Amino acid sequence: MTAPVAIIMGSQSDWETMRHAAETLTALGVSHEARIVSAHRTPDRLVAFAKGAKAAGFQIIIAGAGGAAHLPGMAAALTELPVFGVPVESKALSGVDSLYSIVQMPGGVPVGTLAIGKPGAINAALLAASVLALHDTALATKLAAWRKAQTDAVAEKPEGAA
Numbered sequence: 001m002t003a004p005v006a007i008i009m010g011s012q013s014d015w016e017t018m019r020h021a022a023e024t025l026t027a028l029g030v031s032h033e034a035r036i037v038s039a040h041r042t043p044d045r046l047v048a049f050a051k052g053a054k055a056a057g058f059q060i061i062i063a064g065a066g067g068a069a070h071l072p073g074m075a076a077a078l079t080e081l082p083v084f085g086v087p088v089e090s091k092a093l094s095g096v097d098s099l100y101s102i103v104q105m106p107g108g109v110p111v112g113t114l115a116i117g118k119p120g121a122i123n124a125a126l127l128a129a130s131v132l133a134l135h136d137t138a139l140a141t142k143l144a145a146w147r148k149a150q151t152d153a154v155a156e157k158p159e160g161a162a
């Protein structure tokens with residue numbers, strides 16, 4: 001059976017960011033597949049992947065890219081599946097270029113855009129899990145436990161304070 005979540009990225013260099021999405025999904029027991037699909041360097045691979053993603057059994061696509069980050073938007077143009085975009089932090093412009101490239105979609109072709117970098121990758125995974133949990137009570141329970149553990153881990157007082 002195909003994993004419900006596809007994590008695609010424009011380059012191997014994006015993995016350092018996107019692995020946080022993969023690790024978060026793994027922590028929640030959500031199976032996923034990670035692939036390099038570049039809008040610019042492998043456009044035919046992008047078209048084939050995005051057009052076939054729904055039939056292949058994927059339910060959600062997480063797409064990370066940096067710089068002129070066309071991958072999430074092009075994927076969204078080619079599939080009806082929900083696409084969550086993660087702006088990867090670029091060297092030249094710290095990911096602001098990635099963010100603007102991903103977030104400013106024209107009305108009618110949505111990409112749910114997350115924060116730049118690691119927080120965005122983690123949150124894309126959590127959003128994907130939240131959507132899947134609407135029809136998966138076991139996953140909903142795991143997600144609630146994950147959130148409770150996060151809450152419980154926050155100390156009331158900062159270390160070193162009186």
Ligand code: RP5
Binds near residue numbers: 009010065067
């Ligand atoms: C984008 O260009 C990728 O998503 C990556 O963030 C950026 C740089 O790619 P590399 O030159 O590191 O392969 O397509």
